[in-house]
Amino acid sequence: MNVSTALRILKEQGYKYTEKREDLVTLFAKEKRYLSARDVLNHMQRSYPGMSVDTIYRNLTLFTDLAILEETEWNGEKRYRLSCATQSHHHHLICLDCGKTRHIDSCPMEAIPVGETGFEVTGHKFEVYGRCDECQAN
Known part of the structure; x- marks a missing residue:
């Protein structure tokens, strides 16, 4: 998955484009690894100091529901990464x-x-x- 595909999915599913959502997807596209909500919040608050943890969780949940992000859990904490571009089973x-x-x-x-x-x-x-x-x- 890439940023433009993720934003297209949001639009097709009736969700509005925001710069914050694009920045969030871009973060995952650059990182290529699993990130915790805390990692995402720390990064996003550099550009958006007032951003709340609720906003982060709401968008992480939405992106996971739309298969833009994949979710896993370790050490009792959910972590997220951009969904794989490959359609093959792996x-x-x-x-x-x-x-x-x-x-x-x-x-x-x-x-x-x-x-x-x-x-x-x-x-x-x-x-x-x-x-x-x-x-x-x-």
Whole structure:
């Protein structure tokens, strides 16, 4: 996903364009990693000193609902990143130090025999947490 695609989705879904929303999406496009709401608030308050945490959460929720952002949770805190541009099925390796992600194309669901259980799988999420090579070197 890129900034123009995200803004187009907002417009198509009936949400108005604001400079703050564009700046928020641009932040995620530049970062290429998971960010906490606190990270986003700290960044946005540099340009918009009066911006509240409620505004941040409201927009993070909206962007997640519209699939502009992906959401995960670690250490009891939700984190967000711009949705992947690829439409192919994949999962992520996530660095717990810097938050950067890498795609992995294999899927562990193929090895789980859920078909024999009578359970209908409607979706799944698989993430591997650790430390990237750059963070290990530091």
